[in-house]
Amino acid sequence: MEEMGRQDPDAVAIVEAALILEAGAAKRFDKLVVVTCSDEQRVARFAARQKLDLEAARKEVARRMAAQIPEAEKIKAADFVIDNSSSLDRTREQVRQVWQHLRGAQ
Numbered sequence: 001m002e003e004m005g006r007q008d009p010d011a012v013a014i015v016e017a018a019l020i021l022e023a024g025a026a027k028r029f030d031k032l033v034v035v036t037c038s039d040e041q042r043v044a045r046f047a048a049r050q051k052l053d054l055e056a057a058r059k060e061v062a063r064r065m066a067a068q069i070p071e072a073e074k075i076k077a078a079d080f081v082i083d084n085s086s087s088l089d090r091t092r093e094q095v096r097q098v099w100q101h102l103r104g105a106q
Helices: 002-007 038-051 054-066 072-078 088-103
Strands: 031-034 080-083
Touching: 031 072, 072 088, 080 088
Parallel strands: 031 080
Antiparallel strands: none
């Protein structure tokens, strides 16, 4: 990322990593974007992705969430929060707004 910054000071690099805060790595980034949804949506999406029944998915999601800091703390630490619990169009609009801000268009 440093090389990219030297080549293009206006570049935006995006790193997808679920445990940035837990790893103490947030300070390595200029901005933090947290994407959130409801607990039930998280379970349903995980079940669909992993082809699990809802109960097995619920247990696995709970196990994974227990290993992470609480979502409320992530939201407090975030520079931007994208609520992914509504329609895909609404999520896209939030992403567009964050992108515009990161690119300096606002």
